[in-house]
Amino acid sequence: MKVEDSKYINLKHKKEEFHFGKFYFFDKIIIGEVNEGVHFDTFKVIQVIDKIYNYYGQNFKAIYIANRVNSYSTNPHTWSKLQKRGDNFLIAAALISYNPTNYKVAAVEKKLSTTYLKRCVKLEEAINWAENIIKLQKK
Numbered sequence: 001m002k003v004e005d006s007k008y009i010n011l012k013h014k015k016e017e018f019h020f021g022k023f024y025f026f027d028k029i030i031i032g033e034v035n036e037g038v039h040f041d042t043f044k045v046i047q048v049i050d051k052i053y054n055y056y057g058q059n060f061k062a063i064y065i066a067n068r069v070n071s072y073s074t075n076p077h078t079w080s081k082l083q084k085r086g087d088n089f090l091i092a093a094a095l096i097s098y099n100p101t102n103y104k105v106a107a108v109e110k111k112l113s114t115t116y117l118k119r120c121v122k123l124e125e126a127i128n129w130a131e132n133i134i135k136l137q138k139k
Contacts, residue, residue: 001123016051036070063130064093076109092116094126
């Protein structure tokens with residue numbers, strides 16, 4: 001389910017649109033929906049990160065949810081490379097897979113990730129998980 005078609009669209013957020021996808025900036029959660037057929041490479045991720053820093057500031061910590069409503073490719077090492085570069089805003093990440101094949105691909109990404117990564121099958125599941133992580137961070 002796309003964010004635009006969910007109940008979460010009514011929550012306070014900022015929507016950033018790029019030629020390669022849409023990104024929704026909520027309080028402590030960022031949801032990305034990359035367009036069909038795109039290769040979500042380091043250059044594109046840096047464009048999103050620049051918008052994240054412009055919106056939240058440099059010391060912001062968030063959970064990223066990849067809402068994979070479309071089929072696209074990415075390098076699983078991209079986010080870890082950027083963390084080594086100093087982009088350390090991620091607390092954790094969730095990958096939402098809407099079919100069994102993508103769920104298996106997410107398992108490989110999870111093994112390669114340096115960030116805590118959760119595989120989900122629904123947007124609501126990912127947001128509930130993210131909200132629980134945020135609550136734990138506040139304790």
